[in-house]
Amino acid sequence: MPVYHQPRKRIILLIITALALLLIARLSYLQLVEKKYSRLADANAVFKKIIYPGRGLILDRHNRSILGNDILYDLMVTPSAVRNVDTAYLCRILQIDKTEFNSRIADAVRKNGKVRPSVFAGLLPAAVHSRLQEGMYLLQPGFELVPRPVRSYPYRAAANILGYIGEISPGMLKMERYADYQSGDYIGLAGLEKTYERVLMGQRGIQYIVKDNLNRPQGSLENGAYDTAAIAGKNLQLSLDIELQVLGEQLMHNKTGSIVAIDPATGGVLAMVSGPSFDPNLLTGTERTKNISQLLADSSRPFLNRGIQATYQPGSAMKPLTALAALDEGVITPAFGYPCRGGYFSCGRRIGCLHSDAGHADNLRLAMSHSCNAYFLHLYRLMVDSDKWGGVKKGHARWREYMASFGLGHRLGVDIPGEHPGIVADTAALNREYHGAWNSCSELYVGMGQGKVAVTPMQMANAMCIIANRGYYYTPHFVDHIDHADDTLLRRFREKHVVAHVSDTAYHSVVYGMEDVVAHGTGKGARIDGIAVCGKTGTAQNRGRVNGVVTDLKDHSVFVAFAPRDNPRIAIAVIVENAGTGALFAVPIANLMMEKYLRDSIPLAKRPMVERMMK
Template sequence: MESRGKILIIAVVVLCLIIVVRLFYIQVLDSSYKIFANNNALRYQIQFPPRGEVYDRNGEFLVQSKEAYDLLCIPREVTPFDTVRFASIIGVEVADVRAEIQKARKYSTRRPSVLFKQLSKEVKLRLEERRFRGFFTQYRTVRTYPTKMAGNLLGYVGEVDDRDMSRDPYYKMGDFIGKTGIEKAYEEQLRGIKGVKVELVDVHGMPKGAYQDGVYDTLAQPGRAIYSTIDGKLQQLAEELLQGKVGAVVAIEPATGEILVMANSPSYDPDLLVGRDRSKNYARMVFDLRQPLYNRAVMSSYPPGSTFKTVNGLIGMQLGVATENDLHSCPGGYPMGGVIRPKCHAHYSPLNMSGAVANSCNAYFAYVFRDILDRGKVAPTFRERYDIWREYVMSFGFGRKLGSDFTGERNGNVPSADYYNRIYNNRWNSYTVISLSIGQGEMGCTPLQMANMAAIIANRGYYYIPHVVKRVEGQDTIHSRFTEKHYTKVAPEHFNSVVEGMYQAVNVAGTATIARVAGLDICGKTGTAQNPQGADHSVFMSFAPRDNPKIAIYVFIEHGRFGATTAAPIASLLAEQYLTDTIKRPDMVEYVKNMQVHYPMYDRVGAR
């Protein structure tokens, strides 16, 4: 019995020692329980990182972040206050203040809710000066756009939705995310890493300083800077020249695939989608018939018109059904069963390949197109020959996404044989689709694809995937897919006659002499894309100089009529600015800016 008593005493002593040691550890060594006990007096504030800046290729700011604050409240800590003064400081109605506080109470009386977002530093300081209890501000940044341009290219940021939060745990309610453009495409690099600040507050919710001297705080890490390929000065000129018109301009550096210009008209000032007026401005643009938020450069599928003749000429030479020296006469168009279709403008005749490109002869390329589809030399059956033609067209980047680093890119359309089989019940031939010979019919191409086509001809048969980002801060190189050459199915030697024809069109005697600039050797091809809903579209594809090209440009102006009327002068001015860093033809600038293009389908209503 005595030994049992000793054992019991020892056990009790050991247990007491364990409890004492544990209490000592909890109360003295381990502060986590103390922190937990103090939670009611601590406020955890997310520290939002500033988004990374965006620069143009010359190091000029396109996008920056500036200081802003969200106003939050904890309803149970709010005491009676002067709502009139409060609303006046923020710049809202008293009813708005009361409504927001009521929403916060419904959400939680103990947890903080955001009342008003993106307040200026001045507003923050005035609120703190009045010491409204239960309210506090939280630092964040908002975007600002120094140049007020390239809205469709740069994109905008907006609040996350349920889908954003379900896809990435980084985002919480009230966070912002890139919605379009570069802001969306490079969101992960631009957004940075959040931090947290633990603040001690008194019973009234007023801050008393950092908890434990900030030992539990973590710093936000700013987003990484983006160095774009865009030439800001050239982009600005393009947007000025597009004023009052509807269309797009894309310019590419052929040797790299870097996009120098991506301009849309109409566009918008990106600053309009920042701040408290954002919702109102967004709604106005959504209901604008001219769709300023729509990026025509990568999303619109336009008929390429006569610029597409170059593709058919190249394919015909590669397949051996045409040569650069073949001559074809043009009796005002292509004679087809006693009917002239498609018709053509007056020019000297007959023409070889270069002459046909320079004078944009419809008949010539109708002959070439029919030879591709009807000659057994290409393949045994008509269906096989059409499929081969389509395969060659798609090797130029048509009918599919090019794979750029830009969001919203569309495929365009190169109609398949199956499509025509459905439409014509398997009864169709080269006459049926003759409009494809001149880039009409069902053909659809984005301005980005056509600018890439200009770069392909400039490079004599290959291209780099067009891209808008040159470098990301902290990364040595861009993605390898942007440095890989992509070859068409046409051999380099066949491009010489097409290049010669584009040179003649501008510099000798052709459809684009308005685009000539002495000493620049601009090579170009006009296009007038037929439009059943009004005036024809004005199109121009070009590159310069002829040898070692530095820039390839595509301009599409809806309802601008002839290619030489509207699109060619714009491309010519952009080439002059880029290659010489000046414009010596102010009269041409004024001509373009004063050009009147009518859009009755947009103007008769004005808004949806």
Template sequence: MNDQRPFIIIIAIILVGLALLTKLFLIQVADDSFLKRAERNAIQRVVDHPYRGLVYDRKGRIMVYNNPIFDLMIIPKEFSVKDTAKFCEIFQISKEHLIESYTAARKYSPVKPSPLIKQISTTDFARIQNYLIDYPGLFVMTRAIRSYPQPSSANALGYIGEISPGQLERDTLKYYRQGDYVGLSGIEGFYENQLRGVKGVKYKMVNVRGIDKGPFKNGEYDTASVAGHNLTSTIDLDLQQYGEMLMAGKRGSVVAIEPKTGEVLAMISAPSYDPNLLTGGKFSSNYLELNQDESRPLFNRPIMAMYPPGSIFKIVQSLVGLQMGVLTPNTTYSCNRSLVACHNHPSPVNLFGAVKYSCNPYYHQAYRNMINREVSRNTFKDTEVGLNAWREYVVKFGLGGPLGVDLSNEKGGSIPSSRLYDRIYGPGRWKYSTIYSLSIGQGEMLVTPLQMANLAAIFANKGYYYTPHMIKAIDGDPNQIPAQYRTKNDVGVDPEHFDLIQDAMAEAIYGTAARAAIKDITIAGKTGTAQNPQGEDHSVFIAFAPKEDPKIAIAVYVENAGWGGRAAASTASLMIEKYIKGEISRPALEEYVLLGKFME
């Protein structure tokens, strides 16, 4: 029996060995899941971020480009530091930031890299690069941020920032990851998909300590990133910068449009800010400071501010009245100031004179005839039906809702309907005497500066407009811009009605805005003074020029600057001359606008 023990032990060893060999065969040959799992542990996937597309002005001058920055990455398992205070001093971070970032990185992965300090400038990188060798587990990853060669057009261009958790949840295509940068406003936000490019991927071999050992399979599975599309904006940088200079120290908006195309030549929001403030490592602190500024520089007034249009709306009233058949060129009313206040001018006036002299009582009476059409014996019902019919004409002028410009957060203003007054006063409890302030662009009516400029383009084009837009071409191809910006919008008013209006607007320059006249350029314009219950009235002016072949339509809105013939008309006149002639021939008027003492 004892002689059989070695034999039994040998048999047992052989059986165990066969079992182990069989299992090893299954693991290494028949089943490659363990091999794949091992490869995953040894291969590091590194995203190759593409260069974001560039932005040029309409003449090919660079407005936005990419500037290299650096993220300091940490591999927690490799990282060690003996003197924490010295480390924090060198890298200019707090001890709390170091602990917080290290803890978060270790929680994510002890052997994979995580950001320790983001968006280090080239200057700071030059200062710290010689210290990196003293701290194992640190390395630098190159990225790019936006840079602006001119501190201009900030509100139109917008800015990029780190993607939020909410945006990540809405990313159904799963393009973005936490820590990626995305366009948050302006052109950067609206054209994010075109600008962002296509990410690439590189696979690197790393050992168990996370140290780079070279490309995986000689880069066989790597994919190169593809840079984003370049955009040619509609902005004329010279005109934009000149307008920003004129609006310095003021609050308001200037919007200039090329009437025949809807291309925005200038979009000025005052006050504004240097777009370079919202780049790099100080983005958060600078954004907080700008956001808390009482002058609201981040507020994009041309598309977000809403004001009563004032007297400029009288042009719309004139055209709607002509199209409805309520007005003719010979329709005459007296300047009855018992109805509504007015300034001194000849009386009575026909439609031409009403536009030329901006007669408030004329439009009070004309609007009443548009609204009260005697379609019902019930006065209240008659006003309701008339208001809704009138509103259908007005909204075709691009009012009462967003125009659809290629910028985010555009407001639509308000053209009141009967539903609004029913909510305010109750059904059947309001009539014309309740709403007559709409006749002269006051009351519950609101428009944006962009809509005002678009009205000027409609008057220039004799009844049509292209939706205002900020981008002229994508990668040099104008056909790549969205189709909506290449589609003509008709406002439903016969072109012949515009002849009288254009002539009257040209005459009005010499009446209410004489200082806006330019030698050798015929301007057709209209002033407005929008009431402001909180302080001084707002100065408003719209115009197009040259009258015979319009090349620019413009709207200027200067808050708390009083009469439209001063601040707004003067600013618009200088902008028109700058764009058409390329230079200014009236230095005294320029000095007057720059000084800004419009109420004296």
């Protein structure tokens, strides 16, 4: 071979070698580094079937299931596998047209791609599922019926407590805290379902099924070696008494307002009614979206949880707290009396009382039982004007500290979302209102629960727990314990909160004054034979806009109580909007709730009262 051919041969060899090395490098990259084609191959050969676990159950204090699981079916589609199926048959059963069929296929491709299954029709009614199951051979390959646990509510109650679940949204999937969820998963969106989502959700299972080149299932991948079993969610046991809750919702029928009942010994919520309410079964199944739209459009706002989200001026129901603050600061003693003659005149205007007879406010206990406005307005002024403060602003700040220690003006920390903090005006708010020039006459109404103070029913029920316990409370909560779980999530509900340093003597005077309210005062309708009930009625001022003008509307009916007086088992707050005095509606409702809980039944003699309240 001539010498001049050698360089050309070497060049050709170098080119071939370079191409071979390049090919080897590319193949190595694809095999060892790049996973895209491996994943596509797996997706074409192996079907990853999600096994949804049953969500945890929710039980009441007597182990009655108030929220369970039913099984509905999703019709799943794998777009790449859909070929030669009877689309007319499917459209006829689902009552859709071909355009809607194509739109759903396109949505499935956009969300999960062509080779992964997506929901084509979710939570099928039983009749639709039965018809599809009979003809599934007409829809294969490509379609499959997959079981899905959904919630059921046998008592049709406690909707605002339990909350609801729904499919996770695309926006939520982008959030880091939902990284372990995927499209099609259901998640708690309100109430206990949302707070305890991680406990209730359980753990999804996965089954890997091998497919042939025609996309037909051929059995489990390596006999199920890579499959994982679904793990059901943990159950919640509540402090709630579901029969008491149902009674409360019946009593609040055709009314707007709230009932909150708490066990003072534990802080466990026994019932929380928000009226008007709704059947939680409306938020499950195929009609869920339509029902939610109707509820959201309802002007009575059934989704508003009035027990923790609505605020009201407490009216005279706040007078026990005013008394405790004044007694503790030493500005009065239990024997302190006020010469009321039917009104309070010391601030240059008359503020009326219900009583004008002499002696009805000769001491704290009498003033409490007669609900003397003048007495408690004067207590507020005595406290904030005390010389020890060196000015009304410091005195009002001290009064506000007391109200905060009684649980007003801030969130208590109940274990469902959306709690409103309420309002107790501080000195900054009053400075803004009165441009810095104000005194104890400016906001003396707060002494009797009017003016710049607004509370939730939960806060008032918790305040009754404090008085019932003579100075302490536990954070109100619904979940008593979680099955097969440690106590970490619930630890904060076991901590006792001791209120300031109010003396036993102060509590004694207030408690017995509240007992007199029920024994022979404005709360006589709350009496229960053989049980000492302590309570306080209230008529809360209600102002609103009518045709754009702020107007005095019909007052709210308020009653707060606890029973028995010693070793109390229930504390309760009832507010019925636009219902007049506390004695008209709030007192009888509280009476029936307390008797039902303490005696486990309502006597026949009170059946007419039940019927009247339900009408």
